[in-house]
Amino acid sequence: MITTSDLRKVYRAHGRDTVALDGVDLHVRTGEVYGVVGTSGAGKSTLIRCVNLLERPSSGSVQVDGRELTSLSASELRATRRSIGMVFQHFNLLARRTVAENVQLPLELTGLTRRERAAKAAELLDLVGLADKARAYPAQLSGGQKQRVGIARALAGDPKVLLSDEATSALDPETTRSVLQLLRELNQQLGLTVLLITHEMDVIKSVCDSAALMRAGKVVESGTLNELLARPGSELARELFPLGGGTPVAGDEPLQGSTLVDITFQGDAAVQPFISQLARTYNVDVNIVGAAVETIGGRQVGRMRVALPGSFEENVVPIGYLREQGLQVEVAA
Ligand SMILES: Nc1ncnc2c1ncn2[C@@H]1O[C@H](COP(=O)(O)OP(=O)(O)OP(=O)(O)O)[C@@H](O)[C@H]1O
Missing domain, CATH: 3.30.70.260 (ACT domain)
Structure with missing residues (x-):
C-alpha cells in the first residue's frame, strides 16, 4: 500500500546540509498497522511527511496505493492527499470552529452539500465515540477527545491510509491506550492501513503488526513483529521484549x-x-x-x-x- 524506495531528504539551512533521510526503503502492506520508531532526530517526522508529500523528497520514490506521488501534478496531488488521512501530535484543530465543523473541514472543497457534510461529520463522530460533542468547541474537550476529533477529521475523505505523527505523545498513558485501541478498531473495521511514527516502544508493542527502527536517516531494521522476535540479534525484539x-x-x-x-x-x-x-x-x-x-x-x-x-x-x-x-x-x- 505504501512503498518508498531510496528516499532521500536533505535540508539546506544556513549554508549547511542536514541529511534527514538517507535512502529509506519502506514497505507497508495493505491493512496493516506499521510503526516507525527511533530517537529524536532520526528522521521519522520527515519520513511520514514525505509519504503524503507535505515534504518533497530530494530524491527517491513514494508510492501510495499504486500511484507514484512524486510525479503527480499539483491538482492530482491535492486529490490523492484526500485519500491519505493524517493525525498530528498536537491535534491541529481550529479553536473557533465546533467539533463537527472541524471534522467537515476537509470536505469543504469536495462539492458535497452542507447537509451531506453534516451527515458525514455526524457519522464519523459516532465512529470515534464523540456523537454527543458535535457542537462543543475544542477548548471544552480533553486531550483524548481532541485526538478523536483529529482522527474523525482525518477519516473525512474516506482514506485508505492513515498517517499518524506521534498521535499519542501528548496524552497520558490511559488516554494513549484508548486512542491506540481506536486506531486498531478503525484498522480492522475499515481495513485502513495505518503508518504511525512514535518514540515509544509500548505503542509498537500494543498496536503494530510491523515495525521499523530508524537511526540517522536510515531504516536499520524492519519486519513484522513475529519476524523480528524470531530474528537472532534483533535490536527491536530486544527493546520490544527486554x-x-x-x-x-x-x-x-x-x-x-x-x-x-x-x-x-x-x-x-x-x-x-x-x-x-x-x-x-x-x-x-x-x-x-x-x-x-x-x-x-x-x-x-x-x-x-x-x-x-x-x-x-x-x-x-x-x-x-x-x-x-x-x-x-x-x-x-
Ligand atoms: N525544516 C527543517 N530544516 C532543517 N533541518 C530539519 C528540518 N526538519 C528536520 N530537520 C532535521 O532533520 C533531521 C531529522 O528530523 P525529524 O524531525 O524528521 O526527526 P524525528 O525522528 O521526527 O525527530 P523528533 O522525534 O524529534 O521529531 C534532524 O536533524 C532535524 O534537525
Whole structure:
C-alpha cells in the first residue's frame, strides 16, 4: 500500500546540509498497522511527511496505493492527499470552529452539500465515540477527545491510509491506550492501513503488526513483529521484549562460566517440557535466570533466559536440541 524506495531528504539551512533521510526503503502492506520508531532526530517526522508529500523528497520514490506521488501534478496531488488521512501530535484543530465543523473541514472543497457534510461529520463522530460533542468547541474537550476529533477529521475523505505523527505523545498513558485501541478498531473495521511514527516502544508493542527502527536517516531494521522476535540479534525484539538481568559479572558466582541462552516461543508453545527434557537428556543443570510472557501484536509471546553450565562450545549440542524443537534460541553471553 505504501512503498518508498531510496528516499532521500536533505535540508539546506544556513549554508549547511542536514541529511534527514538517507535512502529509506519502506514497505507497508495493505491493512496493516506499521510503526516507525527511533530517537529524536532520526528522521521519522520527515519520513511520514514525505509519504503524503507535505515534504518533497530530494530524491527517491513514494508510492501510495499504486500511484507514484512524486510525479503527480499539483491538482492530482491535492486529490490523492484526500485519500491519505493524517493525525498530528498536537491535534491541529481550529479553536473557533465546533467539533463537527472541524471534522467537515476537509470536505469543504469536495462539492458535497452542507447537509451531506453534516451527515458525514455526524457519522464519523459516532465512529470515534464523540456523537454527543458535535457542537462543543475544542477548548471544552480533553486531550483524548481532541485526538478523536483529529482522527474523525482525518477519516473525512474516506482514506485508505492513515498517517499518524506521534498521535499519542501528548496524552497520558490511559488516554494513549484508548486512542491506540481506536486506531486498531478503525484498522480492522475499515481495513485502513495505518503508518504511525512514535518514540515509544509500548505503542509498537500494543498496536503494530510491523515495525521499523530508524537511526540517522536510515531504516536499520524492519519486519513484522513475529519476524523480528524470531530474528537472532534483533535490536527491536530486544527493546520490544527486554529480558533483564543475567549478564555474568565478576563475583556473580552462579552465572560465571556459564552460557546464557535466550529462548523465545510464541502462541501456545510451552517451553517448560523442553527445559526438563533438556535437563534429563543431556544431564545439565538448567538455571532459569529470567522469564516473561507478554502480548505483542495481539499474540502471546514468551521469553526465557537460561544459564547452561560451561562454555558455548560445551553447550553446542543442548542448544541444537532446543533449536530442533522449533524454539528460537539466541546465545546472549
Ligand atoms: N525544516 C527543517 N530544516 C532543517 N533541518 C530539519 C528540518 N526538519 C528536520 N530537520 C532535521 O532533520 C533531521 C531529522 O528530523 P525529524 O524531525 O524528521 O526527526 P524525528 O525522528 O521526527 O525527530 P523528533 O522525534 O524529534 O521529531 C534532524 O536533524 C532535524 O534537525
